[in-house]
Amino acid sequence: MNPTIRAVIDTAALRHNLGRVRELAPRSKVLAVIKANAYGHGSVPSAVALAGADGFAVARLEEAVALRAAGLRHRIVLLEGVFGTDGLRQAAHHRLDLCVHEPEQLAMLDAWRGDHEFSVWVKVDTGMNRLGFKPAQFPRALSRLSACAAVAKPLTLVTHLANADDRDDATTREQLDLFGRLTAGVPGERSIANSAGTLGWEASRADWVRPGLMLYGVSPFSDTTGQGLGLRPAMRLETTVIAVKDVEAGERVGYGGAWTAPRRSRLAVAAAGYGDGYPRNTPSGTPVLVNEQRAELVGRVSMDMITIDVTHLPRVLVGDVVVLWGGGVPVEQVARAAGTIPYELICGVSQRVHLDVR
Ligand SMILES: Cc1ncc(COP(=O)(O)O)c(C=O)c1O
Structure with a gap:
């Protein structure tokens, strides 16, 4: 018997939507955001369907561990990083990339004595005022990470857009400009765009795009649907x-x-x-x-x-x-x-x- 209520997940739609990301950002690598159980679509089956992505991003350690337990070997980025030595030990064990956005995380990496080198996505706050080093703190964070033996070089440089879903809002342009100034001359790949950036802001499609919502066939813009953007609802x-x-x-x-x-x-x-x-x-x-x-x-x-x-x-x-x-x-x-x-x-x-x- 069919269960009474079901969420039917169309894995071909997930693959199609990843293809749409590739069309829009042909020179970028794709970090598929599959946190929160792949936005309700089931993290492991979604990851398997999206295996053509260059990596996955999740918010929490447990989400990444579940992907590793299912045998996924891609790069996996922890968007919030980890806190505490136990988290760091697990991240090393499961070969997880860390987002570093907070001075405490710098201190934790400085104190790390294991032989694992962490791939670090260092985040600068260009206006979202959520995670990330403030612009004034950023150069110091970069130099500490560059000097830290536990950290692989070069770093990946990251920021997150606050208003990219509003194509007329000046904030995105300001964030992009500030990010450009703060990272000028710093070696390493860049990552800025979420779905709205990938779809609407060409200048945000840097070395890595980080789409979530659009992979599931849904529009981040309030004036259109996923279908209107060439996506298929999954x-x-x-x-x-x-x-x-x-x-x-x-x-x-x-x-x-x-x-x-x-x-x-x-x-x-x-x-x-x-x-x-x-x-x-x-x-x-x-x-x-x-x-x-x-x-x-x-x-x-x-x-x-x-x-x-x-x-x-x-x-x-x-x-x-x-x-x-x-x-x-x-x-x-x-x-x-x-x-x-x-x-x-x-x-x-x-x-x-x-x-x-x-
Ligand atoms: C840091 C970061 N990057 C990318 C995304 C993906 O965003 P979206 O689902 O709007 O594409 C999120 C999701 O909230 C995020 O927190």
């Missing part, structure tokens, strides 16, 4: 109808009676709710597909169920397939309706959703 979240019922005009539906039937209506109850990662604040009117035909969510999303107005559809039966996003329902559209971003929806698919990797 996740289809689908479930089944578990009840069909009629309500009279004026009857209220679901918790809080948040939707009132404007006419005699037929409703399909589908097995999906915020317990699966379908956001509770998704409003009435948000599109879904029932048997590949468009219908609308009505009433409040509960933990395990949603209600869909199927009055206009010919015959809807228990067991029919409902698509919540992917295919004809762009996740970007659902995210906008729910007042969030597509990153949050795909990453937020919960553990009880079966990943059906194809």
Whole structure:
């Protein structure tokens, strides 16, 4: 029996999207960002599908260890680096590249006495004000790392863009200029672009691009979908109808009676709710597909169920397939309706959703 709710993962779409990155950035190496369970797509199967990338990036040590345990031998970069000697020991054991963004991490590397040389991606904060050495600290960080016996040379020089998803925002240009000034004459490869940089800012496609979202076929820009950018959505979240019922005009539906039937209506109850990662604040009117035909969510999303107005559809039966996003329902559209971003929806698919990797 099919599991009630499943995220169908299209590995051919992942490969296609990697190909799109290669087209856009033919001179760059690709560090495929597969943190957070590959944005909900399953980290190991996604890594296997994206094996043509030049390396992988994850946020946390455990994510990298899981990839090594699955036999992946690519370069793996820990985007947050490690803290503490135990983390460093594990990074050495699993041959992980480290992002270094913090003075404590410099001290830790200085104190390292093992024989492993770490490949280091040193990060400068050019305006994001999250991770990275401040511009004033950066030259000192570079000279300490250059003098550190535990660090392989040359370093890779990294920054992260804060606003690249807004093609009119001057911040990206300022970040690129500052990064250029701070790294002028410093040996080593450069890495700047996330998906929005890769797609929208040619000057950010340096030696390494670091796409995440676009690999999953989703747009980082709010005015278009992945499809509009030549990408193919890799996740289809689908479930089944578990009840069909009629309500009279004026009857209220679901918790809080948040939707009132404007006419005699037929409703399909589908097995999906915020317990699966379908956001509770998704409003009435948000599109879904029932048997590949468009219908609308009505009433409040509960933990395990949603209600869909199927009055206009010919015959809807228990067991029919409902698509919540992917295919004809762009996740970007659902995210906008729910007042969030597509990153949050795909990453937020919960553990009880079966990943059906194809
Ligand atoms: C440092 C870094 N690089 C690249 C990415 C990939 O970003 P995106 O998914 O927008 O392509 C992320 C994701 O948040 C990141 O933190």
